[in-house]
Every structure is written in C-alpha cells, then in structure tokens.
Amino acid sequence: MTDQAVGGGHLPPEMADGPATAAPGQRAPGTRRDGATARPAARAAATAPAAGGFAGRRRELKALHADIARAGLDTLSGRKGARSRVLLIAGRPGSGRTALAEELLRELADGHPDGVLRATLTGPGGDPAGTGRTARELLAALGLDAPPGAAEDELTEQLRAALAGRRALLFLDDAPGAEQVEPLLPDAPDCLVVVVSQGPLTGIPDVRPCALGGLDSAAGVEMLSRYAGPTRITVDPRTADSVAEECGGQPAALVLAGAWLAARPMSSVADLYQALHAVPLPEDLPTGARPLFRAFRLVHDALPPPAARILRLITLAPAGLVDAHIASALAGCSVAAAATTLGDFTALGLLRPVGAEDDGAAGVGAGTGAGAPDPALRPQFRLPGCLAPLARELLREHERPADVQLARARMLERTVRLLQSCRAMAEPADSPARQKVDGLPRSLRFSSKAAAAHWLHSRRGALLDAAGIAVADGELDTLDRRLMAALTRTLLAYQGPEAAAPDLYALHGLVLQVAERRELPREKSAALLNLADLDGQAGRTAQALTRYRGALEAARSVQDPVATGRALESLGGTYLTLGDWQRAADWYGRALELRLARGESGDAARLQGRIGGAHTYAGRWGEALKAWRAAVGTYRRTGDVAGQARATGEVARVQEYAGRPEEALRTCLEALGIARKAGDGRLEAALQLRIADTLERLGDPAAARLHRAVGERLLEDHSE
Numbered sequence: 001m002t003d004q005a006v007g008g009g010h011l012p013p014e015m016a017d018g019p020a021t022a023a024p025g026q027r028a029p030g031t032r033r034d035g036a037t038a039r040p041a042a043r044a045a046a047t048a049p050a051a052g053g054f055a056g057r058r059r060e061l062k063a064l065h066a067d068i069a070r071a072g073l074d075t076l077s078g079r080k081g082a083r084s085r086v087l088l089i090a091g092r093p094g095s096g097r098t099a100l101a102e103e104l105l106r107e108l109a110d111g112h113p114d115g116v117l118r119a120t121l122t123g124p125g126g127d128p129a130g131t132g133r134t135a136r137e138l139l140a141a142l143g144l145d146a147p148p149g150a151a152e153d154e155l156t157e158q159l160r161a162a163l164a165g166r167r168a169l170l171f172l173d174d175a176p177g178a179e180q181v182e183p184l185l186p187d188a189p190d191c192l193v194v195v196v197s198q199g200p201l202t203g204i205p206d207v208r209p210c211a212l213g214g215l216d217s218a219a220g221v222e223m224l225s226r227y228a229g230p231t232r233i234t235v236d237p238r239t240a241d242s243v244a245e246e247c248g249g250q251p252a253a254l255v256l257a258g259a260w261l262a263a264r265p266m267s268s269v270a271d272l273y274q275a276l277h278a279v280p281l282p283e284d285l286p287t288g289a290r291p292l293f294r295a296f297r298l299v300h301d302a303l304p305p306p307a308a309r310i311l312r313l314i315t316l317a318p319a320g321l322v323d324a325h326i327a328s329a330l331a332g333c334s335v336a337a338a339a340t341t342l343g344d345f346t347a348l349g350l351l352r353p354v355g356a357e358d359d360g361a362a363g364v365g366a367g368t369g370a371g372a373p374d375p376a377l378r379p380q381f382r383l384p385g386c387l388a389p390l391a392r393e394l395l396r397e398h399e400r401p402a403d404v405q406l407a408r409a410r411m412l413e414r415t416v417r418l419l420q421s422c423r424a425m426a427e428p429a430d431s432p433a434r435q436k437v438d439g440l441p442r443s444l445r446f447s448s449k450a451a452a453a454h455w456l457h458s459r460r461g462a463l464l465d466a467a468g469i470a471v472a473d474g475e476l477d478t479l480d481r482r483l484m485a486a487l488t489r490t491l492l493a494y495q496g497p498e499a500a501a502p503d504l505y506a507l508h509g510l511v512l513q514v515a516e517r518r519e520l521p522r523e524k525s526a527a528l529l530n531l532a533d534l535d536g537q538a539g540r541t542a543q544a545l546t547r548y549r550g551a552l553e554a555a556r557s558v559q560d561p562v563a564t565g566r567a568l569e570s571l572g573g574t575y576l577t578l579g580d581w582q583r584a585a586d587w588y589g590r591a592l593e594l595r596l597a598r599g600e601s602g603d604a605a606r607l608q609g610r611i612g613g614a615h616t617y618a619g620r621w622g623e624a625l626k627a628w629r630a631a632v633g634t635y636r637r638t639g640d641v642a643g644q645a646r647a648t649g650e651v652a653r654v655q656e657y658a659g660r661p662e663e664a665l666r667t668c669l670e671a672l673g674i675a676r677k678a679g680d681g682r683l684e685a686a687l688q689l690r691i692a693d694t695l696e697r698l699g700d701p702a703a704a705r706l707h708r709a710v711g712e713r714l715l716e717d718h719s720e
Contacts, residue, residue, distance in 0.1 A: 056219025056251075057100050060210050064089075064104050067208035068192065084163075084170070084191040086181075088201055091212030093386035094252030094292040097196045098173055100212065104194060105169055112192065114168035117141055121181070122174040124320035124465075126389055131183050135159045136502065137461070138170075138184070147538040148505035149531070156183040163188045172196070174385050178203045214249020217241050223251060224269075227258030227349075232269050239269045246276050248291035252386050255349040256295035260302065263348065296390045299348055306333070307341050311350060312395040313407050315388060318415075318465035321354060323378045325443070329414035330407045335443045342381055351381040374447045375418055376455035405475060412470050412479050415463065417444055418455075419486035425452035426493040453494050463487055464503060471510045477518055484511055505534050525554035525563040529570065536574055545574055565594050565603075572610065581618035585611050605634035609647055612654070621658035628654060642683070645674035649687055656694065665694045685714035 064087055087104075091097040105116055117138050123129045132152035139146050139155070142162050146155055163170070163186035175181050175197040182204055185193055201207050215223070221240045225233040233240045247253035261272045279294040279301075300308055313330040314322045327338035345351040383391055395404065417440070424433035425446050437445060446452040456463075467487060470480030484507050491500040508530040515523035532547035548570045555563035572587035592607040612627030628651045635643035648671035655664035668691050675684040688711030695704035 056215040056222070057096060057103075057212075060089075060100060060212065061103060061107075064100075064208075064210055065107075067210070068108075070208075084186050084188050084193045086185065086193045086195060086201070086204060086207045088195050088197060088207050088209040089212065090197055090199060090209055092198060092250070092288055093174075093389075094250045095212045095214070096251035097212055098385070099251065100210075101171060101173070101194050101196050105171055108169060108192065112167045112169045114166040116169045116171060118171045118173065119184070120173045120385070122176055122385065124315075124317070124388065126392070128176045128180050131156065131180060134180075135184065145499070146502060148501040148534045149538060149540070152183070159184065160186045160188075163191055166191060169194065175201070177201070215244070215251065215254070216249065217244050220244030220247065220249050220254055223254045224258045224261075227255055228261040228269075228272075232261070236269045239273050243269060243273050243276065246273060246291065247295060248288070250291050252349075252384065253291040253295035256292075256299050259347065259349045260295075260299050263302075292386060293390065296387055299350065300391075300394060306331070307344065309398075310338065310341050311345065312391060312398055313404075314383065315391045315395050316404070316408055316411065316469075317462070318469055319462040320382050320388065321380050321459075321462045322351075322382070323375075323380045325375055325378060325414060325418065326411055329411040332407070332410060339378070342379075346381065350383070350387065352384055354380040354382055374445075374451050375421075375443070376446060376451040376458070380458070405473065408469065408473060409476055409479060412466060412476065412483055415466050416479070416483050416486050419463070419483070419490050421445060422452040422456055423486065423490040423493050425449045426490075456490060456494055460503070464506060467507060467510055471513055474517070477514050480514060481511070481523075501534055501537070505531065508534070521554040521558045522560055522563070525551045525560060525567070528554065529563065529566055532570065536570075536577070541574055541578055545571065548574065561594060561598060565591055568594065569607070569610075572614075576610075576614060576617075579617075581614045581620075585614040585618075585623075588614065601634055601638045602640065605631045605638065605640070605643060605647070608634060609650065612647075612650060616650075616654055616657065619657075621654055624654045625651060625658075641674060641678040642680050645671050645678050645680060645683055645687075648674055649683070649690070652690070661694055661698055665691065665698065668694065681714055681718040685711045685718060687711075688714060 067087060068085065089097045089101050089104075109116060118141075119129075119134045119138055121129050121134065130152075132150075132155050135152070135155035135158070136146050136150075138159055139162060144158070144162055146158055150158075166186075166188060167190040168188075170184070170186065170191060170193045172181055172184065172193065172195045175195050177197070177199070178201040181193075181195055181197075181201055185204070195201060195207075200209065214220075221233060221237070221244050224240055224243060243257060244254065247257055257272055257276060260275070261267060261269070264271075275298055276294050279297045281290055281293065285293060300311060303311065310327055310331045310333075314327055316330060317326050322342065324335045324339035324342060327333075327342055328335040331338065342351060346353060399407075421437050421440060421444050424431075424437040426449060427433045446455065464487075467480065467484050470476050470483055473480070488504060488507055491503055497504075508527045511523060512527035512531065514520070515527055528547045528551035532544040532551065535541075535547060536544040548567050552564060552567035552571070555567055568587055568591035572584045572591060575581075575584040575587060588607050588611045592604055592611065595601075595604040595607060608627050608631035612624045612631060615621075615624035615627060628647055631647040632644055632651065635641075635647055648667060652664045652667035652671060655661075655667055668687055672684060672687045672691065675687055688707045692704040692708035692711060695701070695707065
C-alpha cells in the first residue's frame, strides 16, 4: 500500500487495530463446507499495509525478524521444539501494534505456504471473545467443520490437530491475556504465532516480546505530513513537533489529527495544536490514554450532528461490522446517506474497510461500492479496536437508553427483512416468495441467488451476533424470535441441515434462552428437541436424553401432542442407539398409545414396527412377532400395501431368527405377493434373494438358484 492522502477511501494502516476474525480470503488448503477445494492463503488481507506503509517501526520490525531466527529455550539442545514459536507485540491501543504485525505477516507469508489465519480475541463490546467460537471460526477458515455444540476443549484440540504438520501463520489480535491465547497455540513447530496485546502473556513459555512506545518526533511529523500534506508542516515545523508530542507519538492519534487538518485547508498546524490542547480531559484518564482521547474527541466534535450520531450508533453493529444498511437502520436515515457518511468516516481515519472475500464476490451482480443497490455488494467497515471503546463511551454520554433500544430494534427489523429477501432468492423465480420480494424497496432486493448466497456467507458471523444481541437485550423478544426463525430458514435453504448444524445449534440455544425467560413451554419444547437431535447426532447421548426428557415435560405441560409424540419417539430412538432394547420398546410403546388415541394409524404402524425391531435386537422373538404382525394389520387397514409387504417380510425375518425356516419361507412368499401388488420392485428383489437364502438352508439349491436369478435381475432393473 502506497502513501495515501486523506479522502482516498482507505483507512491508514497505522489505525489498523483489529483485523477480521479468520479472514475468509486466507484459508489454508483443505476442504470447504461446500465441498470445493479451499485456495491457499499465503497473502495477507487486502487491507494489510505494504512495505513503507507505516512509519517509525523499522527497528522493531528488524528485532522481530531476529527473534524468529534466534533459537528458543526448548531448542538449545539442537532439537526442534514441540510447539509453535510465539511473538508478542505489546503496546497500548493506537500504538500501531496491529499495523506492525500485519507488516511482519506480509514479509513472512512466502515462507508459510499454508497461509495466514487471523482471529481477534476481544469482542466488539470489549469483552474477551469466546475461545470456543474463535477456534470454530479458525477451523472454518481452514475449511474444516466442527461438531455442533462441541465443547471448547474439543474445538481447541481439533484446531491444534488441524495445524499439526502445517507451515502457517496464526495472528491473534487484541488478546486480553494468556488465558485466551494458550488454548489456541498449535503443537506445530513450523507454525508461527504472532500475538498483539496490551500486556505480557504471563504463563506462556519462551514468548518473545516486542514492546511499542510512541514514535519519535521525526516519525510523528512524517506521519502528520503524509496525511495533512507537507506544505503546512514545512511552514511551521516547530509546532508540528509540538503536535506530535501532544499526540504522544501514537500513530492512531497522529492519523486522526492529520485527517482533521487535511479536512480544513484554511487551518494551520498551530490551529490543530490549539484545538487538541483545548479538548477537556476526564480527571481519572490515565496519562497514556490522553493523546488518543483528545484526537478522537476533536474529530467527533467537528462532525455534523447527524454524522456524529451515526458514529456513536455504529458501535451497536453486530460483530463490529457495519455497512450502509446497518448504519441506515441504526440512524433512521436513507441507505445512500449512510453510505456517504461511512465513506467520509473512512477518509477521516474513523473506520477501516473490511476486504471483500475472494471466493464469493465474483459474479454476484453488477455494480460495486457504496452506491451499489445490491446488499451483497455494499462494502463493510469496522471501527478500529483502539477507537471502539471511545465511541462506546460517547454513546453512553449522548444517547438515551430508549433511543439506543429503538436504534437496535430498527437494525434488527432491517436484518429480518434482508433475511426474508435472501431466503426468497432460493425459491423458483415464479414462486409467491419471489413475487413478494419484487415488491420490496430496491435496497432490500438481491440481484440473483448467487448475490444472496454471498451476502449470507459474508455476513454470517454478524447475523449470528445480531441474534445474540437481540436475545441479550431482553426487551425485544418478539423481534428476536422472528430474527432467529428467519435466520434458521435461510441457513437451511442455502447450506442444508448438515452444514448449517453448528450455527443452528447456537440459534436453538438462543431460542431456549428466550423461551425459559418468557415461560413459553411450546417454544422451550421445540428448542430442546432440536438441540437434543443435534446432541444425538454428535454422539452426546446422555445430554440428548436429558433434553428429550425436558422437552417431554414442557410439551405435556401445555398438552402439545405433536411435541409429546416426537419426544417419546426420540427417547425410544436414543435408547435404541444405546442398545437398551427394553427401554427403547417401552418409550416406543408410550408413543404408540398416543398415536392410537389420536387415530393416527400410519404413525401407529411405523411405531409398531419400531417396537418389533427393538424386540428383534433383544432376541425376544415372541414379542417381536406380535409387534410386527400388529404392524401388518394396521398397514392393511390403512391401505398401505407397500408398508404391509415390508412388515410381512420382517415377520419372516424374525421367524428365520427364531429357527422356524419353513414358516419363514411361507411368510416370505406371502410378502412377495403383496410386494408385487404394491409395485415395489426393489422390495420384491430383496424378498426373492431372502427366499433363495432360506431355500438353500432347507436343502433345495435348484429352487434357490431360480429365485436368486429373479432377484438379481430385479435389482438390475431397479438399480437407479
């Protein structure tokens, strides 16, 4: 990245203080969720600074390279260490620590062919990000899935295993402390971990620290000149030195000060110095935090009131990502006005653009940039990590809680409408859903299904975070339930149940939280059933059983027969998986009683078969025959000829297991005749082959060959 004048639409690299988590454009080789091959990710993000893109840190950069080359404490014996080397870039937010890390990663990328993985360990609200979620996002960046609902330890272990044997760079930005870093460190000596933090990483051995202070006066003045232009700096070099000193040599403060001056061609460097010095300071503000506070307040207070309000409100953006739609909804202005304001913020150094993904942006529609009508093509931005706490403090100072909640509600309502529009694009062009979308404002419509899919993929983390924000609010439960329902349907439409399972697990957990808070038994039962299904698929059967029982209790409390029946059947199926045949049959029996009481004969026949199957597994032939014969009778009464044929075949199978081959042969022939009436060629083929096996055991190989030939021919005819 070359030197850029303010107003060029790019955040100066000195402001970079929190890169996007697991940037999708930097996947290491592997298989993506959609089955495609993930591209190598040796390059840094599009927003990473190029050589010469930052000032005054060449000495620190050289020291970091020297630390990499130096042997670690565990390699002094000449053997390679078991874990990755860890470099720490420590400094106050705004010191240019992330810019230095990005430059280092850029220079090291060619030596690490498995790519650069990024994660920010502090969330948008300033709290530590969940280690489990970070590990899951890093695994996704590697193209690997993790089981839905997996515990944090399981996820971090899977991440370490995925990185073993690779040569990758792992960048952990804005780490609150060693507790968030240590679980993510790979057991891969050929990987390098670069950590950005404010303090030391106590407890992690052999960390190589690089502490950043303020830039010297010459570098500070150079930075001012770069963003404000050289003329005014050259005219008054002594005052420029004073401005650099007033900014504490902090790159972020210098960028904001230079941008403020660049926006005022008639102002002098002395005006800038006086304006900075005039910003009032809180009494308890630490000395080191004062320069950035003053520079940020100076820029904020100079904004027009509507723009200043947008700057404060975008701290509410899910996952810290904002685009014109989010800003428009938060502020209650038009999308076009919000897009223009975000561009102005970027020129002032208040926002940094988030690079578009290189594996989804192409071909999603026409037009780009802030004025693009398609939501998928609107650029995203992020408040630098050093500025986010300052903006949140302004939000608390200037906005009433009721206004904040209203802004959040507008944002979530807009998100629901975008999700509905996105979901509709997965429908056929002549469907009612697509026709309904055609009536929406242009800013809410996607140009194609590919554009809608790209929007969903690129906003996935923010959409999940939006659901969490809605639930945490506590006063928007009607809206958050609509949002979670829309997000669930949209994820299923584009990803399918298996790929969407991890995200659905999180959403069902949020639904459960709302249902318990609002005392909604039906919703509680549904959420518990969905969570239990996913637990069972992931092999957490004990947890699944607990949740199925909770769902049953909630469903019975409101006499919900559908949820009650599903819970009873699911309990039976889980015990069947565990090999507890008696309990499986008992729970299936309770579900059968409910189906019979409601006159649901088709479901009753299916449950009779499941009871018969449980008894068959247990070797209780008499009970198994009784259940399967009951299923035959129920299928006959309902007119389900194919079901009757299958159940009759199962009766024959149990007779065979019970040592009664002659009876089994007669019953199998009976099932064959019923299967012919049903026109079920595959079932007829299976029965022919079973008859052949039985005839061989009865000592009639000639007849067996005839039936086997017929069965194999039928299999060929019905192979598709």
